[in-house]
Amino acid sequence: MSDLVLDVRQLQVQFQTEAQVNIAVNQIDFQLERGKTLGIVGESGSGKSVTSLALMGLVPKPGRVAAGEILFKSEPDGEALDLESLPEWERRTYRGGKIAMIFQEPMSSLNPVYNVDFQLTEAILLHQNISKAEARKQAIARLEEVQLFPEVMERYPHELSGGQLQRVMIAMAIASNPTLLIADEPTTALDVTVQAKILQLLRDLSQARQMSLIFITHDLGVIAELVDDVAVMYRGKIVEQGDIKDIFKNPQHPYTKGLLACRPRLDQKLVLLPTVADFMTVEEIPETQEISIQERSPDENLQAQVSLEEDKARLESLVAQQPLLSIQHLQVGYRKRGVLGMGSYNMAVNDVTFDLYPGETLGLVGESGCGKSTLARAILRLMQPLGGDILFRGENIAKLPARSKRLRQLRREMQIVFQNPYNSLNPRMAIGRAIAEPMVIHNIKRDKKKRLERVQYLLERVGLNPDWVNRYPHELSGGQRQRVCIARALAIEPQFIICDESVSALDVSVQAQVLNLLKELQSEFQLTYIFISHDLSVVKFMSDRIIVMNKGKIEEMGAAEQIYRDPQQDYTRQLISAIPKGF
Incomplete structure (x- = not known):
């Protein structure tokens, strides 16, 4: 093992239940040299996190390492030990000491x-x-x-x-100055600016300490400038591995090509994003990948770009209409702790003014804490604004009492899709009932048979099986749950939907499917969106215009293409520069 820190040979991890044996990691091999960085990339369920848990000796029951060797050498002149052959008490001396791990969700990892x-x-x-x-x-x-x-x-x-x-x-x-550090999705759902700082920090620490690093992610673009080598995992196997630059410039496996293609690009705007399914045969498509609503060939998908002239013409036709929503000098604040009286507020949204036109997608971008979600909740009157007007089709809903009948009626036409689909759905309620619930609340289609038909139609429209009405949220993947939330939002035929970070925590491949779905549904149902995200590349793909928010105020507003190509503010330039761009 000369200068190797880690040598994994024919590793197999399986989970055994009464019904069957599921192989999560299937005879994989990889090596890591001292001071080098390895990226392990794949979608949820590909086996990458289970691989990291196997290295740490933390595979949860009923899982176990069924075969293979994990050879680890902590010192350059030391002896390579097979960690799987060590008793648990001795394994603990390595875990956290010589091999450390950063988990995906820090709030869950800290007491x-x-x-x-x-x-x-x-x-x-x-x-x-x-x-x-x-x-x-x-x-x-x-x-x-x-x-x-x-x-x-x-x-x-x-x-x-x-x-x-x-x-x-x-x-x-x-x-404890570890020899090997494993980072399992440490930047998922973080702002792009914070993500860039964390990646730079890991790079600097690895170089300064001559520490080997394994970085696990679902996004190849994130690790382009961080890792030396990459291993692409798919259904428990490593389907491709090698130098990161070679993988980027000349990917060989269809799955790798799909992962690289499905992230939105800043230098061009496609009608629809490519997905992993576009690059693979029917037999190869992952179980979590639904076939796109609109049948299209990969070539057609990759070539269907939106020209600058088309983009400009669409925007001109949109803004020529009367606004569907007009926000005027909106102010939203939180009362300071322990302080009474007027004026003692921390302002989350401060003097925000803009118009939204029928059929438009208005992107709202900025770092966490800039006021994006607070603005969204205030527009829907889920929060009471301190000042300003919210005109929906000319009617000032900011002045309506919170429990008024008129506000309840208007809410039929305004819906929201939240960031976390699992928290948005009742775990004890079947998805068919969850989608039908808004119809029950607003007395739409009182006949149960018609409601069921509407639910099945919506499930089919969002790319799910209509027969899944009796399934529960825990039986679905993250992307499938988000599709259920979209179907629920569409149940009462709204005109206006706010998507609040609705794809931030999804795999890039599932994210591409959901973004395509939102665009297709907008075209079919003539929907108007406010699309909120911290990722400017996603917002640019979705939006006609973009608002950049910073510290509760609008920093910059304009056409999506103009914001990217000619940003006027330093803050906008900072957001653009932080986006992973690959090679």
Whole structure:
């Protein structure tokens, strides 16, 4: 193993139930040299996270490592040990010490009742025989190494942003100076600017410490400038691996080609995004991939671009209409803690004004905390604005009482699709009943048979099996659950839908399907969207115009193509520069 840190040979992980044996990782091989970085890429269910858990010795029951070797060498001149052959007590000396891991969701990994000081020093004391004072000194040094101030030590997880939480997790992982660091989707759902900083931080730490790194993700674009080599996983197998630049420039496997093609590009605008299914035969298509609503060939899909002239003509025809929605000097704030009286508010939305036209998609982009979601909730009157007007088809809904009959009637025409589909659906309610619920509330199609027909029609329109009406949310994938939420939003035939980060946490391949679906449904039902995201490439693909928000105010507004090609504000340029662009 000369300079190899890790040599995985014929690794197989299986989950055995009473009914069957499911092979999650199927005889994979890969190697990692000291100080190098390996990317493991694939969709949800491809086996990449199970592989990382196998390396850590944390495969949950009823799963187990059924075959293969995991050879690990912590020191350059040390002996390579097969981790699977070690007893559990000895495996623990490596776990967290020589092999550390950063999990996907930092809020779930940190204990909410303890501050950062306690949790970080605890991790250091667990692997080092030193005093509490020395452990605290090291903890502060690790925080500074990940570019956090010592004051963070006294804070609790809920008092930190997503980027700060992830930095705390990185500080905890490197506290014992590991030989190998595994990062499992550490930037999923983070702002593109925060994501860029986390990736740069991991790159700098790996180089400074000569630490080997395994970076797991579903997005090849994210790791383009971070990793040396990449392994593409599909249905538990590694279908392609090699140098990252070679994979980008000349992918060989159809699955790799699909992953590279389905992320929206900034330099061109397609009518519909390619999906993984466009590059594979019917037998090869993943179970989580639904066939697109509109049948098209891969060549047609890749070549159907929107020209600048078409884009401009569409926008001119849209803005020539009367606005469907007009927001005028809208203000939304949160009362400061412990302060009474007028004016004592933290302003989340401050003097925002814009118009939205029938059939338009208006993109709303900005970092977390800029006021995007607060603005969306205020428009739908899920929050009470402090000031300003919300004119929907000329009627000022900002002045309507919260429980008024008129506001209830107008809500038939305004719907929202939230970021997390699992939290949006009742886990005890079958999806057919969940889609029918808005019709029951608004007394639409009182006949049960007609309601069922409407539900089955909507399921079919969003690319799901109409016979799935009795399935529950936990039986569906993330992309399928999001399609159910879209069907539910369409149930009462609204004119206006807000999509609030509705694709942020999805695999890029599933994200492409959902974005295509939203465009196809807009064309069929003449829908008007406000599309909210922190990812400018996704917003640009979806939108006719874009609003860039920063600290509760509109930083910049204009045509989608113009915002990308000629941004006027430094903040917009910063968002664009942070987008992963590959090679």
